[in-house]
Amino acid sequence: MRKKRARVGVNQTEQHYALLAALSNDLALPLLQIKTNLETWQPANLSKDQLVQNAEKINLSVDNGLQLIEAYRQVIKAGEDLSQDYQPVAIGAVLNDVAHQLSPYAQKYDAKLQVDVQGRLTPVLAHQPSLFIAMQVLTSSLIRASASQAHKKEQLVILGAHRGEANLISTGVFSNVQGISDRALRTARSLMGKARQPMPNLPAGAASGVLIADMLCSAMWQPLRAAVHGGMHGLVTVVPGSKQLQLI
Numbered sequence: 001m002r003k004k005r006a007r008v009g010v011n012q013t014e015q016h017y018a019l020l021a022a023l024s025n026d027l028a029l030p031l032l033q034i035k036t037n038l039e040t041w042q043p044a045n046l047s048k049d050q051l052v053q054n055a056e057k058i059n060l061s062v063d064n065g066l067q068l069i070e071a072y073r074q075v076i077k078a079g080e081d082l083s084q085d086y087q088p089v090a091i092g093a094v095l096n097d098v099a100h101q102l103s104p105y106a107q108k109y110d111a112k113l114q115v116d117v118q119g120r121l122t123p124v125l126a127h128q129p130s131l132f133i134a135m136q137v138l139t140s141s142l143i144r145a146s147a148s149q150a151h152k153k154e155q156l157v158i159l160g161a162h163r164g165e166a167n168l169i170s171t172g173v174f175s176n177v178q179g180i181s182d183r184a185l186r187t188a189r190s191l192m193g194k195a196r197q198p199m200p201n202l203p204a205g206a207a208s209g210v211l212i213a214d215m216l217c218s219a220m221w222q223p224l225r226a227a228v229h230g231g232m233h234g235l236v237t238v239v240p241g242s243k244q245l246q247l248i
Contacts, residue, residue, distance in 0.1 A: 060108055064144070064205050071137040071212040074130055075219075088123035088242035089131060091171050095159040098135045105140060109147040111155040113139070116230065118162040122241035124169050126220055131239075134216035135159065138173045138224075138235060141202070141209030145177040148203040160229045164238065172236030174229045177201070182226045185214070185235070210235065
């Protein structure tokens with residue numbers, strides 16, 4: 001029993017180191033962007049609109065970096081036994097909170113967030129902070145990925161949840177991002193910490209966000225997997241419904 005626990009601990013440590021290596025690569029980009037913007041920032045030669053635009057770019061780079069750092073901190077906490085902190089959570093409320101928080105962020109990328117939750121869903125049994133941050137970092141990652149692949153029209157990102165068999169509920173994020181599949185996700189897990197871009201179809205930072213969300217979901221119940229919702233591709237996790245409460 002002790003050997004099994006020790007082996008699990010070693011595996012978790014290796015995963016954390018690999019994720020930290022991937023995260024350090026992705027955090028270097030927003031810092032470099034800030035540095036470049038500051039070096040080329042000469043207020044005397046810029047109009048008011050250009051100054052505002054540069055300030056927005058710097059602020060966006062800061063937001064991207066802080067989101068990844070906060071999500072990684074939650075991964076470290078999730079390495080502990082959080083099962084005693086599981087509670088019935090209304091998944092619709094979580095997704096609405098994420099969408100509300102990220103709406104200003106999405107607007108900066110010309111993206112629109114939409115929540116699509118099946119009616120009368122049973123609350124899920126989960127660690128609420130981990131579930132919230134997993135959906136938050138997954139959503140922001142797909143927002144950035146949508147913007148990098150996008151056409152000029154506004155991009156739609158859907159936060160969805162629906163009931164499956166055996167009282168299981170699937171919840172995740174969907175967009176028009178190309179190249180998201182179970183195979184791509186498996187490859188990214190194996191390349192985590194070894195390759196600068198474990199998911200080549202996603203921009204820097206977005207891949208780490210997906211992998212962080214994947215680890216948070218794995219620590220609770222199941223890792224992310226590819227799924228389709230309303231004709232849009234995305235990533236979901238499956239969580240059990242709580243038998244303690246039922247939404248009316």
